[in-house]
Amino acid sequence: MAGEAGHAGETAPGAEYGGRWYDRRLLGLCLGSLVVVVVGALIQVRYGSFDMTLGQAWSAVFAPEVVFDSQAWRSMLFGPDVPYFGAAFPEGVGRRPLIVWTIRMPRVFVAVLVGMSLAVSGAIFQAVTRNELASPFVLGVSSGAGLAILLTLVLFSSLSALLPLFAAIGGGVAFLLVYAIAWKGGTSPVRLVLAGVVVNMVFQSLQRGLFFFADDLGIVRSALSWITGSLTGVEWPEFRILAIPTILAMVLALAGARQLNVLLLGSETAKSLGMRVERMRFLLSGVAILAATASVAVAGIIGFFGLVVPHVVRLVVGSDYRRLIVGCLFAGPALMVVADVGARLFLLGLGQGPAQIPVGVVTGVVGGPYFLYLMRRTQNMGDI
Amino acid sequence: MRGDQDFDAGSATDEQDDASESGVAPASDATELLGEDLAISYPATDEPVVECETVVLPAGEITAIVGPNGSGKSTILKAMANQLSPDAGRVMLDGQQVQSLGSKRLARKLGLLSQENDSPGTFTVEDLAYHGRYPHRGFFDSLSAEDHEAVDRAIALAGVDHLRDTEMANLSGGQKQLAWIAMILAQNTDVLLLDEPTTFLDLHHQLRVMEVVRTLNDEAGVTVGIVLHDVGQAARFADNIVAMCDGEPYDWGPPTDVVTEDLLAEVFQVNASVDADSDTGPHIAPHHAIDE
Numbered sequence: 001m002a003g004e005a006g007h008a009g010e011t012a013p014g015a016e017y018g019g020r021w022y023d024r025r026l027l028g029l030c031l032g033s034l035v036v037v038v039v040g041a042l043i044q045v046r047y048g049s050f051d052m053t054l055g056q057a058w059s060a061v062f063a064p065e066v067v068f069d070s071q072a073w074r075s076m077l078f079g080p081d082v083p084y085f086g087a088a089f090p091e092g093v094g095r096r097p098l099i100v101w102t103i104r105m106p107r108v109f110v111a112v113l114v115g116m117s118l119a120v121s122g123a124i125f126q127a128v129t130r131n132e133l134a135s136p137f138v139l140g141v142s143s144g145a146g147l148a149i150l151l152t153l154v155l156f157s158s159l160s161a162l163l164p165l166f167a168a169i170g171g172g173v174a175f176l177l178v179y180a181i182a183w184k185g186g187t188s189p190v191r192l193v194l195a196g197v198v199v200n201m202v203f204q205s206l207q208r209g210l211f212f213f214a215d216d217l218g219i220v221r222s223a224l225s226w227i228t229g230s231l232t233g234v235e236w237p238e239f240r241i242l243a244i245p246t247i248l249a250m251v252l253a254l255a256g257a258r259q260l261n262v263l264l265l266g267s268e269t270a271k272s273l274g275m276r277v278e279r280m281r282f283l284l285s286g287v288a289i290l291a292a293t294a295s296v297a298v299a300g301i302i303g304f305f306g307l308v309v310p311h312v313v314r315l316v317v318g319s320d321y322r323r324l325i326v327g328c329l330f331a332g333p334a335l336m337v338v339a340d341v342g343a344r345l346f347l348l349g350l351g352q353g354p355a356q357i358p359v360g361v362v363t364g365v366v367g368g369p370y371f372l373y374l375m376r377r378t379q380n381m382g383d384i
Numbered sequence: 385m386r387g388d389q390d391f392d393a394g395s396a397t398d399e400q401d402d403a404s405e406s407g408v409a410p411a412s413d414a415t416e417l418l419g420e421d422l423a424i425s426y427p428a429t430d431e432p433v434v435e436c437e438t439v440v441l442p443a444g445e446i447t448a449i450v451g452p453n454g455s456g457k458s459t460i461l462k463a464m465a466n467q468l469s470p471d472a473g474r475v476m477l478d479g480q481q482v483q484s485l486g487s488k489r490l491a492r493k494l495g496l497l498s499q500e501n502d503s504p505g506t507f508t509v510e511d512l513a514y515h516g517r518y519p520h521r522g523f524f525d526s527l528s529a530e531d532h533e534a535v536d537r538a539i540a541l542a543g544v545d546h547l548r549d550t551e552m553a554n555l556s557g558g559q560k561q562l563a564w565i566a567m568i569l570a571q572n573t574d575v576l577l578l579d580e581p582t583t584f585l586d587l588h589h590q591l592r593v594m595e596v597v598r599t600l601n602d603e604a605g606v607t608v609g610i611v612l613h614d615v616g617q618a619a620r621f622a623d624n625i626v627a628m629c630d631g632e633p634y635d636w637g638p639p640t641d642v643v644t645e646d647l648l649a650e651v652f653q654v655n656a657s658v659d660a661d662s663d664t665g666p667h668i669a670p671h672h673a674i675d676e
Contacts, residue, residue, distance in 0.1 A: 274491025274519035318506035
């Protein structure tokens with residue numbers, strides 16, 4: 001830390017905390033993450049049932065007839081009324097850019113948004129509950145969303161078009177339930193986590209019960225892929241579902257970083273500093289829920305990600321939430337894009353054909369052991 | 385939902401207040417904190433833990449609250465700081481009821497250092513001190529020159545200038561406590577309440593903490609309420625002592641009047657002799673514990 005010591009002296013006037021809200025480590029993390037996203041995107045775009053060379057992938061990604069065409073962007077970002085999205089491209093778009101921009105790039109974009117949502121959401125929950133094991137899903141979001149998904153698929157299959165909405169609602173309702181259970185003239189971090197555990201347990205039992213009512217294997221498969229978390233088949237419509245809530249939640253999280261820092265000092269200190277602690281906890285949880293449910297709505301329940309990524313970022317930039325949130329905004333997308341590359345191409349690489357594994361399996365299989373490694377390596381893991 | 389009301393009413397007053405009060409140093413005419421007819425209980429208890437007709441922290445003076453374990457000294461301090469709402473009675477800060485002040489507004493007038501404090505280890509002393517400016521800033525406000533000055537002053541006054549960029553994880557217990565004191569000093573309040581700030585510290589840091597409090601009181605006229613474990617320390621540093629016994633104030637007044645052999649026997653159940661004429665306040669020589 002000696003190297004950092006001289007840093008505060010170079011205070012720019014008016015800068016936050018003596019100009020130290022960003023530092024070399026954070027900048028390095030952000031730049032590194034950007035590089036990883038770009039490289040991951042190129043790999044994701046290059047391989048698949050329609051293969052191309054890296055050079056072709058590069059020129060398809062940066063094809064001027066798409067990248068510089070406002071019409072194409074409008075239809076990608078806003079154009080829900082274009083029946084087949086590719087038709088919106090002007091004449092003369094090559095086959096490769098068409099595939100890249102209709103199928104493969106949106107998946108990368110969605111991975112970026114889901115990655116930042118889950119990472120920031122986890123970071124917020126860890127501060128709000130002051131618990132290093134908190135994640136978007138510990139406060140009931142995952143089990144609530146999972147239950148809603150199963151109910152929709154198994155019992156109300158006619159409404160399956162509204163699945164994303166129901167998943168989000170299920171997650172939100174479960175969170176409110178957890179909050180209500182934990183409320184006793186105020187909440188405490190421990191009560192919130194315990195209530196989350198209880199609600200998760202009950203809801204997961206109900207989910208398992210519902211599997212027995214599924215008529216055919218297709219429904220079971222679909223339900224499983226939602227519950228495991230998968231980005232298979234996501235395209236621009238999913239991006240459109242995700243974009244606005246995610247951006248809103250990210251802006252609010254950045255604005256709330258200072259509040260999160262104060263919450264880290266404990267509720268007594270936060271209160272004596274004049275924070276209305278209960279209200280702030282609830283509002284910040286709301287931001288985290290917004291981010292988490294948006295990502296659940298398009299990708300299902302991608303486990304472990306929201307738990308692990310904030311810890312990884314914290315190791316690099318420390319616990320200051322002004323840095324941590326920014327770090328998560330970059331590292332989350334990088335790790336999610338990489339995980340999704342693994343999910344999409346792992347079996348292909350083994351020569352097993354175009355089958356894909358859900359990205360939630362990758363994050364669980366890689367994230368779990370990595371979390372263990374972190375736990376053993378750092379002495380004060382609990383210190384958030 | 386009490387919180388919601390609080391939000392609407394509070395944010396409006398907060399903003400007005402920002403306009404009228406920003407830039408004002410701690411008031412030169414000091415502030416009195418007064419508790420009246422208080423009955424305080426915790427959610428888990430039926431009976432009030434503390435009942436007390438009047439407790440006063442006179443303006444511009446240091447008042448120490450002493451008493452044996454479980455006598456309610458921390459409880460009364462928390463109620464005075466509006467951390468606990470009393471079942472009955474009221475706490476008045478300069479003629480205004482603390483419950484009716486918006487939480488940020490109260491935090492600009494009254495600071496509380498809790499007994500146990502915990503911060504992330506990677507926060508530096510300076511980071512922590514800047515958190516003391518929280519009640520002075522709106523949600524989107526960036527730091528003003530006034531904030532920087534207040535933090536510099538607080539860090540200097542707490543004597544942690546040399547530790548400014550040291551992370552909390554690398555500090556000793558005593559240094560940590562001084563860092564927390566820097567935070568609460570940066571809050572720049574007229575009234576300062578400290579809950580056992582010297583417990584668990586070595587002698588050097590105990591004295592450092594008490595000297596900082598004394599200096600602050602001398603120079604800025606800050607009204608101080610301080611819960612102390614050590615009656616001798618209270619006798620030495622405080623202008624007034626409130627001795628608590630079984631949830632009620634047993635005696636109140638200047639140390640020479642309050643700290644007597646009788647008090648030590650009846651409240652603390654200690655057989656001791658008191659040298660009332662010592663220059664550093666009544667000097668206590670404890671002999672042995674009295675059997676109950």
